[in-house]
Amino acid sequence: MPENKVKKYFRLIEAWAWCDICDDMIALRINKEEIIDGLKMGIYMKEYKHSNQSPDVEDPDDVSGNEHTIYVYINDNYDITGVKAFFGESPTTEEIGAQTIQEGGEVRIPIVVKEIPPMAVQFGMLNKDQFKVLKICDGMNTIEQVASIAQMSVKDIEKMMEQLRKKGLVKVIKRT
Ligand SMILES: [Zn+2]
Incomplete structure (x- = not known):
């Protein structure tokens, strides 16, 4: 490519x-x-x-x-x-996952659960990276694609998703 x-x-x-x-x-x-x-x-x-x-x-x-x-x-x-x-x-799940099927044959797609206002950063509820990453979690990107778009490592995104999940802001959908 x-x-x-x-x-x-x-x-x-x-x-x-x-x-x-x-x-x-x-x-x-x-x-x-x-x-x-x-x-x-x-x-x-x-x-x-x-x-x-x-x-x-x-x-x-x-x-x-x-x-x-x-x-x-x-x-x-x-x-x-x-x-x-x-x-x-919008892209179908197949299009989303086409290039990024994991070894286990599983695709993970993070989706924002709550609408997050830009003020969330000013109020210290989120840091800037978290806010940015949440914008990419529109249900059309896998964990790997979110990492690539945000220019962060998959490991860091996974860690962040866990924090955001605990705050009730995202859920990660798994598809095989
Ligand atoms: Zn074209």
Whole structure:
């Protein structure tokens, strides 16, 4: 899989995110202001609907000509930390777990149980990392993907999930 790329300018970034449905790079221009606003809420994710303009007509399995969506996660350094491609309104469990099935054949998906206000950080209920990670726990990322998007180790995320679970803020759903 080719690496995602970003060119950073004064007011905007140009991003090339890998869409594994198109099997191609998708070019996006995003205002930095939009990213900064998003990051105030912990994490920024660009949602981009598109369809492949030149699908492989010889290949009956190539469905990339149909409209689909990518989620592109971008960090405070304007780098891409994760991309997810899917058809429909949200990724299915199969799409979520496809690349990250554990050795035991189990996929762990953390989901936020309670809506968490940004003030939770100011009030010391959560630290900034916890707040950020909770934003990624939207039911569409496995533990491994959350770690990768947040740029933390799986071990640290597991530890954090245990703390947050005790606070009643997340539950971790297991699927085989
Ligand atoms: Zn695509």
